[in-house]
Amino acid sequence: MDIHELIQEMGRKARAAAAVLRRMTTAEKNAALAAMADALEADSDAIYAANAEDVAAAKAAGLSPAMVDRLTLTPARFESMTDGVRHVAGLPDPVGEVVWTRKRPSGIEIRKVREPFGVVAVVFESRPNVFVDTAALCLKTGNAIILRGGKEAVRSNKALAESVRRGLVSACGEAASDAVQFVEVQDHAAVAELVRATGLVDVAIPRGGERLIRAMCEAALIPVLKHYKGVCHVYVDDKADLAMALSILDNAKVQRPSACNAAECLLVHEALAPMFLPMVRAWAADKGVALHDDGVGVEYLSLDLNVATVRDYRAAIDFINANSSHHSDCIVTNDAGRAAEFLRDVDSACVYHNASTRFTDGAEFGMGAEIGISTDKLHARGPMGLEELTTYKYVVTGDGTLRA
Amino acid sequence: MDIHELIQEMGRKARAAAAVLRRMTTAEKNAALAAMADALEADSDAIYAANAEDVAAAKAAGLSPAMVDRLTLTPARFESMTDGVRHVAGLPDPVGEVVWTRKRPSGIEIRKVREPFGVVAVVFESRPNVFVDTAALCLKTGNAIILRGGKEAVRSNKALAESVRRGLVSACGEAASDAVQFVEVQDHAAVAELVRATGLVDVAIPRGGERLIRAMCEAALIPVLKHYKGVCHVYVDDKADLAMALSILDNAKVQRPSACNAAECLLVHEALAPMFLPMVRAWAADKGVALHDDGVGVEYLSLDLNVATVRDYRAAIDFINANSSHHSDCIVTNDAGRAAEFLRDVDSACVYHNASTRFTDGAEFGMGAEIGISTDKLHARGPMGLEELTTYKYVVTGDGTLRA
Numbered sequence: 001m002d003i004h005e006l007i008q009e010m011g012r013k014a015r016a017a018a019a020v021l022r023r024m025t026t027a028e029k030n031a032a033l034a035a036m037a038d039a040l041e042a043d044s045d046a047i048y049a050a051n052a053e054d055v056a057a058a059k060a061a062g063l064s065p066a067m068v069d070r071l072t073l074t075p076a077r078f079e080s081m082t083d084g085v086r087h088v089a090g091l092p093d094p095v096g097e098v099v100w101t102r103k104r105p106s107g108i109e110i111r112k113v114r115e116p117f118g119v120v121a122v123v124f125e126s127r128p129n130v131f132v133d134t135a136a137l138c139l140k141t142g143n144a145i146i147l148r149g150g151k152e153a154v155r156s157n158k159a160l161a162e163s164v165r166r167g168l169v170s171a172c173g174e175a176a177s178d179a180v181q182f183v184e185v186q187d188h189a190a191v192a193e194l195v196r197a198t199g200l201v202d203v204a205i206p207r208g209g210e211r212l213i214r215a216m217c218e219a220a221l222i223p224v225l226k227h228y229k230g231v232c233h234v235y236v237d238d239k240a241d242l243a244m245a246l247s248i249l250d251n252a253k254v255q256r257p258s259a260c261n262a263a264e265c266l267l268v269h270e271a272l273a274p275m276f277l278p279m280v281r282a283w284a285a286d287k288g289v290a291l292h293d294d295g296v297g298v299e300y301l302s303l304d305l306n307v308a309t310v311r312d313y314r315a316a317i318d319f320i321n322a323n324s325s326h327h328s329d330c331i332v333t334n335d336a337g338r339a340a341e342f343l344r345d346v347d348s349a350c351v352y353h354n355a356s357t358r359f360t361d362g363a364e365f366g367m368g369a370e371i372g373i374s375t376d377k378l379h380a381r382g383p384m385g386l387e388e389l390t391t392y393k394y395v396v397t398g399d400g401t402l403r404a
Numbered sequence: 405m406d407i408h409e410l411i412q413e414m415g416r417k418a419r420a421a422a423a424v425l426r427r428m429t430t431a432e433k434n435a436a437l438a439a440m441a442d443a444l445e446a447d448s449d450a451i452y453a454a455n456a457e458d459v460a461a462a463k464a465a466g467l468s469p470a471m472v473d474r475l476t477l478t479p480a481r482f483e484s485m486t487d488g489v490r491h492v493a494g495l496p497d498p499v500g501e502v503v504w505t506r507k508r509p510s511g512i513e514i515r516k517v518r519e520p521f522g523v524v525a526v527v528f529e530s531r532p533n534v535f536v537d538t539a540a541l542c543l544k545t546g547n548a549i550i551l552r553g554g555k556e557a558v559r560s561n562k563a564l565a566e567s568v569r570r571g572l573v574s575a576c577g578e579a580a581s582d583a584v585q586f587v588e589v590q591d592h593a594a595v596a597e598l599v600r601a602t603g604l605v606d607v608a609i610p611r612g613g614e615r616l617i618r619a620m621c622e623a624a625l626i627p628v629l630k631h632y633k634g635v636c637h638v639y640v641d642d643k644a645d646l647a648m649a650l651s652i653l654d655n656a657k658v659q660r661p662s663a664c665n666a667a668e669c670l671l672v673h674e675a676l677a678p679m680f681l682p683m684v685r686a687w688a689a690d691k692g693v694a695l696h697d698d699g700v701g702v703e704y705l706s707l708d709l710n711v712a713t714v715r716d717y718r719a720a721i722d723f724i725n726a727n728s729s730h731h732s733d734c735i736v737t738n739d740a741g742r743a744a745e746f747l748r749d750v751d752s753a754c755v756y757h758n759a760s761t762r763f764t765d766g767a768e769f770g771m772g773a774e775i776g777i778s779t780d781k782l783h784a785r786g787p788m789g790l791e792e793l794t795t796y797k798y799v800v801t802g803d804g805t806l807r808a
Contacts, residue, residue, distance in 0.1 A: 019749070104769070108759050110769060203782055221621055223627060223782040223783075247804060247806060255806075343801075344427070345426060347522060349798065352801075354805070355802025358806075359800060359807055360798075365506070365798070366514075379782040381797065382797070391782065392785055395755055396756045396763060397747075398757070398758050398759025400645070401758070401759040401760065402655040402759075403763055
């Protein structure tokens with residue numbers, strides 16, 4: 001079978017499975033998730049064995065220690081994976097939620113109701129736990145999912161896929177067996193076929209680096225929900241509390257530098273610079289942070305920080321709108337008017353006043369779980385939870401009601 | 405200037421204008437809309453003259469009478485255009501609306517707030533009133549707009565663009581003058597450049613036929629909000645009231661056959677067919693409707709109707725999911741359980757029980773105005789009003805709050 005026909009056939013099977021998921025109650029979906037977690041635990045030996053083969057092959061191929069680490073399933077990671085599935089089972093189900101109801105003068109009654117998309121394609125890179133995390137979120141929202149992982153994790157993903165399918169079938173029968181499908185074939189054309197499968201796949205979600213996302217967008221005919229890089233800014237105004245500013249900067253930069261919501265650039269009001277920059281230099285020396293002045297727009301993901309001075313808070317807004325990745329940006333000030341302007345005019349998914357950018361996260365925002373952080377403006381922006389994995393439909397009822 | 409640079413430059417100007425619009429209050433935006441309507445009325449002689457040139461050229465080029473008619477600005481159409489602008493000024497402004505507020509255990513407070521996209525590109529075909537309608541909707545929602553119209557209407561659109569700009573500048577000053585821009589150059593590459601202007605244009609909305617939409621999606625790197633065809637179904641169940649079924653069919657098919665929400669296919673429960681189909685044939689003869697049995701999936705937009713019998717309501721659901729354009733589909737039945745299943749399982753933007761599909765419309769749904777009807781599932785589905793022309797951002801406030 002050629003790649004085109006293979007992906008089309010997977011799409012058709014996914015659509016049929018989506019029709020089954022659509023009819024399942026919340027309790028039935030939760031039972032399926034529980035069965036999925038149980039199956040993963042029961043199959044852990046086979047999954048570890050497959051993962052060990054991937055890890056051995058990765059080492060033999062000379063992959064970097066960081067890559068090998070990301071690929072490795074430890075008992076702690078395995079447990080957090082199955083815990084995650086059970087956690088998702090316990091979250092509220094957005095499907096069927098009535099967003100609003102309207103009775104119109106014409107006599108019709110309209111309900112706007114949350115619905116599954118239908119079929120979601122997720123393309124991810126090395127970490128095998130993404131397979132299980134995203135499958136659980138999609139199942140909970142009644143979406144069939146087609147997953148395509150990195151070459152180096154193919155044995156692990158295949159073992160996870162077989163286990164998940166076994167769990168699903170034990171809870172829901174054969175009809176749901178195609179609700180989670182894995183693209184085993186490693187041809188790059190498979191990704192292009194997935195994002196061009198209009199009518200079969202409703203949305204694609206890349207879980208990987210910028211190059212993957214750009215390649216998918218270039219090929220795509222279906223919507224792609226994108227999570228580009230996080231180039232986050234902290235602007236310290238001349239009306240800031242300097243101790244607060246330094247503690248926010250420290251939290252935003254140092255607590256977890258590899259996170260997309262970590263700060264990459266400090267902007268300082270020029271009147272404040274003579275007093276504040278020495279404090280910053282002392283802090284940086286203490287925490288091992290390297291300061292730069294040539295890293296505009298750079299996502300370091302490390303203990304590096306770009307520093308620039310700006311004329312005032314309006315210049316900070318302009319700087320951020322020109323150079324930020326529109327993910328999370330912060331103002332530290334005690335001036336309420338300046339804060340309000342900053343929060344209104346900075347065109348980013350999450351804007352902060354006197355709080356660390358590190359809060360941009362599904363759990364911290366009270367969403368329960370997260371499939372990613374969207375830097376898009378359409379459909380979803382910022383952290384995406386279960387609700388963001390749904391669309392809606394209008395349900396209209398009448399009594400033989402006609403349009404005048 | 406080459407086309408690429410021309411569109412990039414328009415995008416940069418639009419983004420600067422969007423920053424101005426973002427800071428305008430609702431009252432200021434409404435004043436701009438009023439000034440826009442006033443300017444159009446003051447400039448009506450020039451606009452009619454430009455339109456007369458377009459119409460003469462279209463006739464000389466041998467365009468069909470229907471095309472010439474769509475192109476022609478009559479006094480009634482002109483008035484409905486300026487009335488439309490004033491109507492939009494009177495509608496509630498979604499920008500700034502707080503969707504929800506959350507106080508989190510960490511101490512942060514989160515507000516989810518509606519925001520303009522920033523820059524919208526609209527590509528439309530012959531009717532010049534689309535220029536003014538879409539510009540008004542975008543201005544109201546704080547979005548700068550770049551419009552590209554059909555070749556045959558270029559003089560009309562240019563006159564409208566000049567008048568709209570004059571109105572805008574009179575109300576808001578030069579800073580807002582690029583809030584509504586018109587792509588005058590007729591090279592087809594301009595459309596591709598618009599939908600590839602990532603970082604400058606946030607979303608593209610085609611207002612035209614399927615070929616235009618497909619070409620835009622094929623080229624696009626930015627999201628495209630699509631309004632494909634409307635292949636709408638009416639299913640008449642064996643538990644239907646036949647008089648009600650016939651009146652819904654009549655309204656859905658005959659009231660305005662050229663509308664996308666008109667019915668194109670009647671499905672009849674097979675047990676009902678011997679009794680109901682003779683009634684349908686008599687109605688069709690009376691109303692001049694031609695019945696077909698080979699038009700599955702066809703959008704007639706005329707007094708033509710495809711008719712098929714199905715085994716039962718589940719077969720009707722399957723038929724619709726396989727052949728509908730997922731726009732608007734209806735069940736006529738007195739069985740509440742069957743209706744509930746149909747409304748849940750039919751995967752269309754609008755699903756109807758005992759009401760005409762003709763209600764799928766922004767005004768009928770209480771949205772006040774409509775920029776189109778989305779057959780997409782992401783971001784917007786079904787009628788799109790002002791709210792659907794917005795995104796949101798998360799506004800997070802703290803008091804030096806750090807992530808633990």
